[in-house]
Amino acid sequence: MNTLIDEDPFFTTLLESGEGGINNPIVDADFVDVQATQPQREKKAAKHKSQRGVSFTIEEDTLLISAWLNVSIDSIRGTDQTSTQLWSRIYDYYSTYKKPNSQERSIPSLTNRWSTIQKSVNKFCGSMAQVEGMHPSGATELDKIDKAKILYRETQKTNFTLDHCWNLLKNQPKWQTHMETVRRRDNVSRSGSTPNSIQLGDPMENVPVECERPPGKKAEKEREKKRKSREREDKEFSEALREMTEDRKILMLERKESLMRVENRNAELLEIKKKKVEMEIKAQEERSMILAEKKRKNDMEIMKMDIGSMNSVQQEYFHNLQMEILEEQRNKA
Numbered sequence: 001m002n003t004l005i006d007e008d009p010f011f012t013t014l015l016e017s018g019e020g021g022i023n024n025p026i027v028d029a030d031f032v033d034v035q036a037t038q039p040q041r042e043k044k045a046a047k048h049k050s051q052r053g054v055s056f057t058i059e060e061d062t063l064l065i066s067a068w069l070n071v072s073i074d075s076i077r078g079t080d081q082t083s084t085q086l087w088s089r090i091y092d093y094y095s096t097y098k099k100p101n102s103q104e105r106s107i108p109s110l111t112n113r114w115s116t117i118q119k120s121v122n123k124f125c126g127s128m129a130q131v132e133g134m135h136p137s138g139a140t141e142l143d144k145i146d147k148a149k150i151l152y153r154e155t156q157k158t159n160f161t162l163d164h165c166w167n168l169l170k171n172q173p174k175w176q177t178h179m180e181t182v183r184r185r186d187n188v189s190r191s192g193s194t195p196n197s198i199q200l201g202d203p204m205e206n207v208p209v210e211c212e213r214p215p216g217k218k219a220e221k222e223r224e225k226k227r228k229s230r231e232r233e234d235k236e237f238s239e240a241l242r243e244m245t246e247d248r249k250i251l252m253l254e255r256k257e258s259l260m261r262v263e264n265r266n267a268e269l270l271e272i273k274k275k276k277v278e279m280e281i282k283a284q285e286e287r288s289m290i291l292a293e294k295k296r297k298n299d300m301e302i303m304k305m306d307i308g309s310m311n312s313v314q315q316e317y318f319h320n321l322q323m324e325i326l327e328e329q330r331n332k333a
Contacts, residue, residue, distance in 0.1 A: 058164050060105070061117065061164060064114060066168075068090055069172075071090050091106075117162060121166050121169055124152050127149070128145070130148075131144050131147045302318060307322075
């Protein structure tokens with residue numbers, strides 16, 4: 001089914017976004033939400049014939065989906081982007097991260113490719129939902145995919161060849177919300193149809209999508225303000241803790257130095273006392289030596305005395321002294 005991009009509400013009016021460059025890195029699509037908003041009814045542009053370019057590779061499809069996911073859910077700018085601004089940023093993102101030897105792609109080329117991916121994956125999701133609604137007993141996930149491909153071929157008259165795109169988008173919460181909305185509206189509009197089934201004969205892309213919008217600028221700025229406030233509080237707490245740690249370290253250092261000074265002072269006093277005792281011992285030894293020398297000289301004088309010229313009393317006294325000196329010398333020997 002060949003329709004223009006502006007006929008695809010999920011794709012052309014996903015976001016009304018602000019201006020700005022592309023700051024987001026390439027991300028794994030399994031961890032990024034798909035965002036959609038109510039479609040804007042615009043007049044169809046005049047069709048112009050153009051020469052068909054080189055087909056997109058799997059690598060180019062992957063990069064295109066990554067670019068669309070990153071740019072379309074940018075919570076700072078995403079909700080204020082116009083379609084032109086959105087695809088201008090997607091083009092810049094795509095051009096920034098594509099390999100140098102990859103095919104050059106224009107904005108119309110990217111939008112046309114995304115339209116093809118969107119519609120084909122939408123319809124294949126419908127096929128999967130219809131297969132799962134049948135509750136096939138004992139069927140594995142691979143069996144369900146094979147049956148969905150058969151159903152897709154029967155209804156669309158062509159094979160489903162965008163498995164890589166479906167694998168990137170199928171687990172996106174916003175995409176799942178989109179498919180659930182399609183499923184719910186389709187069941188309400190068709191009484192008697194099988195629950196949880198999707199009639200693939202109708203163009204799914206014409207069903208309005210009511211998905212939660214990402215936070216706008218005001219909400220995101222408020223969140224950023226709170227984050228910065230928390231960071232500032234954490235920084236102040238860390239700084240206070242660091243200062244307390246430094247003060248405690250200084251206190252412990254001063255206490256250690258004080259103890260060292262006391263120990264050094266005690267050591268100095270002990271050394272002084274030791275030297276004083278040594279000096280006293282030395283002085284005592286010197287005094288003892290002097291006294292001993294005096295006693296030796298005195299003993300020699302006594303031993304040299306001639307007691308024969310003395311009276312009997314003197315003779316007896318000095319004789320006894322001489323005998324004591326002689327006995328003392330014998331004991332020393």
